Amino acid sequence: MVLISLTASHRELDLDALERLSTGSQSVGRTVVSTCRPVQGAVVISTCNRFELYLDVDAPLVGDSVHHATRHVADLVAASSGVTPQAAAASFTVRTGPEVSEHLFTVAAGLDSMVVGEREIAGQVKRSLAESRADGTTSKTLELLFQTASRTSKQVGHHTRLGGAGRSLVALGLDLAGEVLRPYPAARAVIIGTGAYAGAAVAALRARGCSDVRVYSGSGRAADFAASHGVGAVGTDSEALVEALADADLVVSCSGARGRRGAADPGAEVSIEYVLDAAAVARARERAAARVQDEPEPDALVILDLALHRDVDPRVADVEGVLLYDLSTLKANAPATASADVDHARTIVAEATSRFEETRLGRAADAAVVALLDEAERQVAAEVAVAVARLTSELAPATPTEDDHDAIARDVRRRVHAGLHDRIVAARAVALAEARAAEAAVVAGAEQSLLAVHPVD
Incomplete structure (x- = not known):
């Protein structure tokens, strides 16, 4: 058995290219396992700044099976994302053998993230394995690989200061927003989405003293999320969202709904517009302006778009009184990290890689x-x-x-x-x-x- 990973991240690609490449990523793992005989297992990691595919390939002592698997994956990614096979092939970094485990452990530890040391990626790696199990595409070797990655991430968090620094995309976004917002205890926030980032946003806002938080979800899950997290819920229709935006100082959009595939037919693309378009934001700002009456203008509305597939129409940035921070903005403002902490974390990763490889080849x-x-x-x-x-x-x-x-x-x-x-x-x-x-x-x-x-x- 041979491990192969095909990875594309913010380090190799601009975010627009990464967004195109990862469209339809949910179905790639299932498809490659069902259509490529040498592939015994596949796990896909698709986050706001990376798209990675890990394969367990049953390869004989000649490399044809490995080559076939990598070629096949490039074609599948091209077909699902709408890019050419040449573009898909050129976008990936292919790793094999020990490079695979070293890379995944580095990713899980947050050392390859936009915000070095961020802890959210560890949960995303864990969920990727769970999704692979649910799809029936994992293997014994991939189980061991991903479970070791999770343990390594915990070791890095426990033994270095990276784990206690509160470093994350959500935290970085809120820090940037806080530079122009009214103090957080007085701010009113709307979260779009009900996934892991939404939960992280609620926790981070509370840590900053923000208690006026509401959540919106076009899928109808806002009420359940609101009840479980102790926040308010916004109605599911677009008019309710506009009304919520008119009263908001901050919007954190992290639904990732745009570009999803239909559950009934994984191969069929569902055409989904921006979750938040410029017209809706413009109407909200008009209502906000009307409500301030004698004041010269309402406070600025800060919108954080944390979704890789862009929840928010980029033209929202042209609406007067709106500041839009997307992943590109966050990447440009990511803080530096103490080299001693990073070096210690990389030592932990190297030791974990050595132990894993000895077990795998043992x-x-x-x-x-x-x-x-x-x-x-x-x-x-x-x-x-x-x-x-x-x-x-x-x-x-x-x-x-x-x-x-x-x-x-x-x-x-x-x-x-x-x-x-x-x-x-x-x-x-x-x-x-x-x-x-x-x-x-x-x-x-x-x-x-x-x-x-x-x-x-």
Whole structure:
């Protein structure tokens, strides 16, 4: 089995390209497992700043299966996102073997995020595995990989200051908004969406003293979310949203509804307009202006769009009195991180990677150890037989007792096993090295396979 990952993130692509590439990401994992025989499992991570696909490939000692899987994935991503196969191929960074685990552990620890050290990605990695389980596309190796990633993230959070810094996209957005808003205890906020980011936004707003929080969801889930989080709910119709915006100082939009696929037919694209368009915001601002009466103008409305697929129409930024902060804005304002904390976190990741790879490739090493133990037992049996025969000859006409047999066996086993530990350590090291070399031979050239099949003009 060979691990492969195809990753695209804010580090390699601009957010517009990443948005196009990840359209339809929900169905890619299911499709690749059902249509590509060598792929035994797939897990997809699709967040506001990355799209990654992890594959467990049953590959023989030639790399054709690996190459076929990577080519097939590029074609599927192209078909689901509407980009060309060449563009899809060029967008991905392909990793194999130990690079896969090292990258995922780095991602789960928040070291590859826009805001280095942010903790939300750990939950997203965990949910990606849960979604793969629900779809029936995971595998034993991918289960071990992702569970180890979650444990590694917890270690980084526990052993470095990154875990206690409150670093996240939501926190960064609220910090930027707070520079122009009235003080948070007096601010009125509307959250669009009911997912993980919405929950994080409620918690972050409360931490800043904001108690006037309402939630809107076009899908009708706002009431349940509001009840479970102790906030207010906005009606599901567009007019109710406009009315809420007219009274708001801050909007945090994180529904990700735009660009979703229909549940009934994963292959059919549902045409969904912006969750928040410029016309709705303009009407809300007109109502806000009418309500201030003698005051020169209402306070500014700050809108944070945290959705990769843009909940908010970019033209909203042209509406008078509105400040729109999207992911590009947040990326440009991401804070620096203390190098000592990052270095410590990367050490934790490196150690976890080494342990995981030894476990993953340990089957070959275990077989070598078992072979040594079997050889030792055969040697013990042979030497015990010779010693018993010698004692029988010496005691004739009497015969050795059972205690004599046990004493001889203990003495021989102790002597044979005395030098076995060093041999086991050496054999395991050799077997691991051979397993790594064999895997390297399988995946040799896989990094170039996508571009080789779909050359970029």
